[in-house]
Amino acid sequence: MTIRLPHGTYEPRTEPASFTAGGAPLASRTVFSAAHVVADPSADVSPNSPAAIDWDATLAFRRHLWAHGLGVAEAMDTAQRGMGLDWPAAAELVRRSAAEAKAAGGRIAAGVGTDQLTGPTDLAGVRDAYEEQLSFVESTGAQPVLMASRALAATAAGAEDYLAVYGHLLRQSAEPVVLHWLGPMFDPALEGYWGSADPDTATDVFLKVVAEHPDKVDGVKVSLLDAGREVELRRRLPEGVRCYTGDDFHYPELIEGDEHGFSHALLGVFDPLGPLAAEAVRVLDTGDKEGFRALLDPTVALSRHLFSAPTRFYKTGVVFLAWLAGHQDHFTMVGGLQSARSLPHLAKAYEMADRLGLFPDPELAEARMKSLLSVYGAER
Numbered sequence: 001m002t003i004r005l006p007h008g009t010y011e012p013r014t015e016p017a018s019f020t021a022g023g024a025p026l027a028s029r030t031v032f033s034a035a036h037v038v039a040d041p042s043a044d045v046s047p048n049s050p051a052a053i054d055w056d057a058t059l060a061f062r063r064h065l066w067a068h069g070l071g072v073a074e075a076m077d078t079a080q081r082g083m084g085l086d087w088p089a090a091a092e093l094v095r096r097s098a099a100e101a102k103a104a105g106g107r108i109a110a111g112v113g114t115d116q117l118t119g120p121t122d123l124a125g126v127r128d129a130y131e132e133q134l135s136f137v138e139s140t141g142a143q144p145v146l147m148a149s150r151a152l153a154a155t156a157a158g159a160e161d162y163l164a165v166y167g168h169l170l171r172q173s174a175e176p177v178v179l180h181w182l183g184p185m186f187d188p189a190l191e192g193y194w195g196s197a198d199p200d201t202a203t204d205v206f207l208k209v210v211a212e213h214p215d216k217v218d219g220v221k222v223s224l225l226d227a228g229r230e231v232e233l234r235r236r237l238p239e240g241v242r243c244y245t246g247d248d249f250h251y252p253e254l255i256e257g258d259e260h261g262f263s264h265a266l267l268g269v270f271d272p273l274g275p276l277a278a279e280a281v282r283v284l285d286t287g288d289k290e291g292f293r294a295l296l297d298p299t300v301a302l303s304r305h306l307f308s309a310p311t312r313f314y315k316t317g318v319v320f321l322a323w324l325a326g327h328q329d330h331f332t333m334v335g336g337l338q339s340a341r342s343l344p345h346l347a348k349a350y351e352m353a354d355r356l357g358l359f360p361d362p363e364l365a366e367a368r369m370k371s372l373l374s375v376y377g378a379e380r
Contacts, residue, residue, distance in 0.1 A: 003366060005347040006378060012354050012366045019275035021067035026278065027285045029255055029262070030242065032071040032109060033270035033277075034078035035062055036318050037085060037093065041332040051080075051089040051334045058093070059100050061327050066106030068278040070270065072097065074110040074142060077186060078268040080315055082150070084335025087116040091136055098140035109178060109266075110142035114149040126152045127165050131172060138174050145178040145221065145266075150189040159195035159205045166209045176218035178244060178266070181206055183224040185311040199229060207236055214238040221246050221266045225311075227254060235260055248307045248314070252296040255281075256289055268314060269303040272321040272358060302352040305345075313340040317349045324350060324365040325358065331372065343376045 002011045038061065043052030062072050074097045075081055075090040085093070094110040101108040114129035121129075126149060137144045146169060156162055170177070184191040194202035210217050220237065222230045223246030231254070234243035245254040245263035254263040270277045276295060284292035306317035316337055323331040331338050350369045359365040 001366075003370060003373075005351060005369075005373075006344040007348060010351050010354075013357060013359075013362045015357065016362060017275065017357050017360045019068070019279050021064075021275075023069060023278070023282055024285070026069050026281045029281050029284065030071065030244070030264040031069075031270065031277065031281055032073040032107070032244070032266040033065050033274050034073040034076040034266060034268045035065060036271055036315060036322060037079045037334060038319075038322075038328045039330075039332045039334045041330045047084075047336045051085050053089060053093065053334070054328070055096060057328045059096060061322065062097055062100060062106070063104055064327065065271075065274050066101070066104045068275045069282075070274050070278055071107035071109065072101065073145065073266050074098075074108055076111045076145065076147070076180075076266075076268075077182065077312075078271060078315060078318060079111075080334050080337065081111055081113065081147070082115055082187065083312065083315070084333070084337060087113075087133070090115070091133075094137055094142060095140055098142045102141065108142045109145050110137045110140070111147045111180075112137050112144045112177075113147040114151045117151045121151055121155060123152075123155055123161055123165060126155055127168055130165070130169050134169060134173060134177075143175070143178065143218070144173065145180050147180045148182045148187070148190050148193055150187070153190050153193055156195060159201075162193075162195050162205060163209060163212075167212060170209075170213040170216040173216050176216055178219050178221050179206070179210065179217055180221040180246075181223065182246075183226075185225060185309070186223055187312060199224075199226075203229065203233055207233065210241055211238060214241055217241050219244050219264065223247065225249050225307075230254060230263065231258070234263060248303045249300070251303070252293055252300065255296075256284070256292060268318065269299075269306065271318050272306075272325070272353065273299055273303075276356070276358065299356060302349065302356060305349060305352060308345075313337070316341040317346065320346050320349060321353050321358070324353070324368050326361055326364050331368075343372070343378060346372065 038057035040052040194205040219242030221244040227250035244266040280295040
């Protein structure tokens with residue numbers, strides 16, 4: 001059997017994914033998957049309406065990730081934070097997921113931001129918004145991830161303002177947090193974060209925040225798609241502070257590391273790659289770096305495709321693959337974001353994922369791909 005895709009004819013696999021839940025806990029690396037949310041397709045909403053979430057399917061996907069040994073990074077940009085998921089919905093998501101994590105024995109971290117702010121503000125307003133979310137996330141038992149703030153980027157006059165706001169938050173935090181540096185390729189509103197558009201200057205400010213509060217920083221999450229900069233940055237971190245790669249282009253080499261160290265992981269691409277990624281890290285746990293790379297290197301082409309410019313719309317491909325894999329019954333997204341990628345882009349993602357053997361039921365994936373082609377009037 002073949003399927004005619006916009007870019008040509010393809011013969012799908014027939015063997016299901018070979019990765020099963022369970023296995024030894026991941027040991028040598030701490031690995032989080034930034035998980036997507038499942039929209040409620042029956043809700044009568046518009047692109048500007050508050051998010052309508054299918055809670056059962058959303059939480060089931062998190063149990064899937066925990067079952068394979070991954071941690072869940074909740075309410076991050078993969079969950080459409082700032083792209084359809086507002087703070088009330090994000091807070092409910094964190095509350096429910098944290099409770100589910102306790103029941104499942106899974107690890108969870110959750111994003112802390114300032115997205116409850118809806119208009120112009122000042123530094124005190126930014127600080128107060130951060131504090132409100134930090135207090136809430138801590139109350140759920142999830143580990144806080146201090147995300148980059150659009151409001152702070154718009155309000156801060158320079159590096160000193162970033163140092164003051166982050167310093168205040170770290171002094172307030174009850175336990176060590178993860179600091180998240182999200183590059184403008186993921187969110188254009190974050191251009192010039194840390195007070196400078198020069199990446200070297202920005203890196204110095206970021207590291208100064210860490211150096212002044214090493215006891216309050218579990219790690220830093222770097223999403224700049226610049227492997228060289230990440231390696232340089234992680235070598236400058238204080239001892240005991242981890243680097244969590246957020247580089248969806250170079251993650252195998254960064255997680256493997258070099259003679260000076262390695263990166264842990266907090267990645268959006270580990271949403272569709274979760275079972276395979278967990279198996280790869282278990283291989284790495286045995287000291288088999290070649291085996292680790294043999295599993296993970298072939299996935300990079302798919303990841304680069306999903307995260308191709310405009311990078312911030314990678315969520316569409318992530319949710320599309322979750323639908324094809326049977327983790328949800330529909331391809332509907334919060335804010336109507338399922339329309340953010342073209343049919344050729346999605347068809348290529350299907351083929352690449354199928355070649356990697358990611359689908360538990362290849363026949364279901366093929367049938368759903370054909371149904372999408374039919375909706376677009378492209379079935380042949």
